Amino acid sequence: MSTFQPRPAGLVATFLATTRRDLLLALKRPSDVLNPLAFFAMVCTLFPLAVGPSREQLAFSGPGVLWVAALLATLLSLNSLFVADLEDGSLEQLLLSPQPLPLLVLGKVFAHWLTNGVPLVLVSPLLAISYQMPGNVIGVLMLTLFLGTIILSLLGGIGAALTVGLHRGSALLSLLVLPLAMPVLILGPNSVSLAAGNELYSPGLWALAAYAVGALSLAPFVAAAALRITNE
């Protein structure tokens, strides 16, 4: 075993290595990334079919529909955050590693955000155009989704850590994460609607940013504690 390292790698290197590993895994299984995206687009397509194609109504309900669809798509992808690692045993290695577990969790969550949150943000303008959203409002939508998906990935990390290894994990995960995600869903679409009405929307954005920073600094520790509990 010549690969044995006497000294553990630095924090940044550890974080990047964890993220890189998950990104590589996502690259090998692109369906994990593409399915939630397709689901997102599909749900957004379903709404005009169900509520009718009137332009005013679409413009009115657009921010909310896009946001709910993004939330559901994120939930869909969250289930696999730790499950694959549990199945192939690498989760145990993460738990036994000399590196701080919150950092490893943060690395995994970051990879999840890169493979699920960012694509959602990038695809959202296409769907927003079909919902008659003007250009400057689309910018606000992308900004709120950018901040919101960070929060959702972090909160989802807690939920996924609490439910990893349970048989009925998927529905339970939604039940746990959705109440926690409600502030995001209040602030996000509301800011977009305000922007569409040419009103002051920045307070909502600041509140979202504050929530994102708070979640970024606390959620990895909570998720790590939850992982230790569910895998002891």
Add this chain to the structure above:
Amino acid sequence: MWNYLYRLFHRFASPPHVYRLAGRLSPWLAVPGLILILAGTWKGLFVAPTDYQQGDAFRIIYVHVPSAYLSQMAYMIMATAGGIGLIWRMKLAHAVAASAAPLGAGFAFLTLATGAIWGKPMWGTWFEWADPRMMSALVLLFLYFGYMALRSAIDDTAKADKASAVLALVGVVNVFIVRYSVEWWSSLHQGQTILAEGGPRMSEGMLAPLLMNLLGFTLLFGGWLLRRVRTEVLFRERRTGWVRKMVSADGAHA
């Protein structure tokens, strides 16, 4: 002082002791609670003056306010007990948290139901999505559901205890965030009434039954919680000697 606390802690960590204590205390809380509720409700429904704006509809306050306050109180008990259980590894704290959850969920539901019944004639709507208090009450109910679902999904009791305690603690933060994220939408609810500056802004005839019911509901909740804790302790300790001995002694009597 420290020594005394230390001993107290250990006594409360002993299941048989808590089982007996809860059994002895429970009726002393529940019976006065019930009497207070009966008296308070009677006074509230028949003696208190009619509100000049709301007519008789305001009388639902005598159920609505105590249950709203208890739904939050139960959550705080649940989260605090969960935290104590996590930090000091006290199993009984987890038993308290587990017992508080269904009670809290019941009160949260009662809050929403009475609020809707009250809201319909007063505000013309069963539910107002832009109201911070209603939103936080609803989220509270969902958090209770998630908490109980997580508990029942994990078979190992010790694991379920700790995992659900983490969830309860995260939920505390969330309830506040929901509250303030809706705050900047206009609110239908009135401001502080009882604890307002310069004394209560409510006539004495109306206030007295409310205070009676608040105290009564709290006492009844306490008694009820203790009964549930007793059952929970008994179930958790079902394989231990003292429970077997007690059960077989009871069997000999019957």
